[in-house]
Amino acid sequence: xxxxCKQFAARLSLVLLASLAPLTAQxxxxxxxxxxxxxxxxGGSDSGARLSDSLPEKSLTLAFATRLRALLSTSGFSVVxxxxxxxxxxxxTDQRAEIANHSHPTACIVVHAxxxxxxxxxxxxxxxxxxxxxxxxxxxPWDTAQSASIPQSLALANALGLALLxxxxxxxxxxxxxxxxxxxxxxxxxxxxxxxxxxxxxSTPVSDANYQQQIAQAIxxxxxxxxxxxxxxxxxx
Amino acid sequence: MIPRYQRILFWSLFGGILLMSAFLLRGCxxxxxxxxxxNNATPIAAPTATSxxxxxxxxxxxxxxxxxxxxxxxxxxxxxxxxxxxxxxxxLATYSLPASKHPLxxxxxxxxxxxxxxxxxxxxxxxQPNKPSSDSSQPNQLAIVNLRGSFVDNHPSGIQVEALxxxxxxxxxxxxxxxxxxxxxxxxxxxxxxxxxxxxLLRTYPAVDTTTHPAPPTETPQQ
Numbered sequence: 241x242x243x244x245c246k247q248f249a250a251r252l253s254l255v256l257l258a259s260l261a262p263l264t265a266q267x268x269x270x271x272x273x274x275x276x277x278x279x280x281x282x283g284g285s286d287s288g289a290r291l292s293d294s295l296p297e298k299s300l301t302l303a304f305a306t307r308l309r310a311l312l313s314t315s316g317f318s319v320v321x322x323x324x325x326x327x328x329x330x331x332x333t334d335q336r337a338e339i340a341n342h343s344h345p346t347a348c349i350v351v352h353a354x355x356x357x358x359x360x361x362x363x364x365x366x367x368x369x370x371x372x373x374x375x376x377x378x379x380x381p382w383d384t385a386q387s388a389s390i391p392q393s394l395a396l397a398n399a400l401g402l403a404l405l406x407x408x409x410x411x412x413x414x415x416x417x418x419x420x421x422x423x424x425x426x427x428x429x430x431x432x433x434x435x436x437x438x439x440x441x442x443s444t445p446v447s448d449a450n451y452q453q454q455i456a457q458a459i460x461x462x463x464x465x466x467x468x469x470x471x472x473x474x475x476x477x
Numbered sequence: 478m479i480p481r482y483q484r485i486l487f488w489s490l491f492g493g494i495l496l497m498s499a500f501l502l503r504g505c506x507x508x509x510x511x512x513x514x515x516n517n518a519t520p521i522a523a524p525t526a527t528s529x530x531x532x533x534x535x536x537x538x539x540x541x542x543x544x545x546x547x548x549x550x551x552x553x554x555x556x557x558x559x560x561x562x563x564x565x566x567x568x569l570a571t572y573s574l575p576a577s578k579h580p581l582x583x584x585x586x587x588x589x590x591x592x593x594x595x596x597x598x599x600x601x602x603x604x605q606p607n608k609p610s611s612d613s614s615q616p617n618q619l620a621i622v623n624l625r626g627s628f629v630d631n632h633p634s635g636i637q638v639e640a641l642x643x644x645x646x647x648x649x650x651x652x653x654x655x656x657x658x659x660x661x662x663x664x665x666x667x668x669x670x671x672x673x674x675x676x677x678l679l680r681t682y683p684a685v686d687t688t689t690h691p692a693p694p695t696e697t698p699q700q
Contacts, residue, residue: 288674289634354635357539361637383680402696414542414691416640417677432636
């Protein structure tokens with residue numbers, strides 16, 4: 241025969257547990273980690289496009305990525321970058337994709353720059369989206385690994401494009417076949433910075449610090465907005 | 478007094494010089510005749526009259542990243558490979574005009590275009606080498622566009638500008654030669670990673686209508 245105090249204590253603990261159960265059910269789910277993969281393209285012997293006599297693309301992508309990284313960190317994102325210096329032997333595009341795919345980021349941003357065009361080009365991979373009719377899960381080819389993430393990548397490109405438009409920056413959403421974009425398994429876009437060439441005023445080169453800061457700020461805002469939409473109930477994951 | 482043996486030596490050498498001069502003059506005359514024969518413009522085969530036809534060029538514009546089909550009328554050879562090569566040379570020459578919306582440097586761009594028959598691509602026939610096909614009625618051909626290194630070296634570098642060139646080539650080939658289902662690229666006969674650092678040249682591009690007019694971002698996310 242058990243002691244009445246022990247019985248009371250057992251009942252009390254059961255009541256307490258039962259009363260706590262709804263509370264634990266109502267506790268919000270922990271916010272998924274918000275890692276952003278940042279890839280300043282080119283580097284080392286691969287200098288990329290020649291933007292001016294003394295400015296190769298690899299230097300501009302690194303400078304812009306450093307700027308964007310600081311803003312993203314301030315906005316609460318953790319950032320995984322493929323380089324923060326100009327290494328003599330840079331990662332290949334396949335290695336960059338491997339780094340991204342292993343870190344399972346929320347979004348992947350590949351940074352490029354060009355001397356052609358106007359404003360900011362947001363490029364999504366043009367690999368075809370997955371076929372929903374198939375019940376089986378076939379192996380994903382490396383060359384089209386981005387395929388499963390195409391709907392999310394298009395939504396990400398749209399969110400970043402809206403943020404850039406709200407910052408009064410011209411933006412073009414296009415699709416292209418590009419490494420490592422085609423090999424990433426996360427929602428991914430390439431940001432290509434082109435000179436600002438308005439019809440009614442002087443052009444702004446891609447090396448302009450204010451121009452870069454404006455773009456970086458808009459991208460950080462767009463990523464925050466996109467992530468917020470992703471966390472909404474019923475949002476496509 | 479000059480010794481006798483020195484006079485003999487002098488006249489022997491002088492005679493040798495005369496002989497060599499005569500030999501060289503004869504050789505020059507023969508070489509000249511050979512070169513003149515190569516430049517003979519006497520017609521051998523009867524000329525064939527090729528009528529002009531309407532051809533759709535898929536023209537790129539850097540300003541809005543669009544590809545727009547434009548119909549032009551000009552003469553093209555009937556042989557599919559020659560037709561494809563002439564078409565692409567005409568397309569890329571259009572981009573070197575001053576009013577081009579997708580400016581590229583002038584100069585020869587395409588070295589060759591090969592059309593591969595579908596059966597030669599099947600892995601179950603390893604002993605059959607890939608043979609270029611000249612039969613335009615054969616469906617599902619793969620076009621191999623062999624670009625010149627000078628064209629690739631001088632192409633503007635950038636994701637969008639390179640993608641537009643590739644899409645322009647693919648769309649134009651698709652419109653003129655519907656039997657083509659895929660397009661691959663070589664540079665000076667070798668596989669090449671990218672066009673000018675960005676656009677992937679190692680993959681096979683599906684030959685489809687590449688008309689593009691990028692839409693601006695919308696408040697309702699596009700899926």
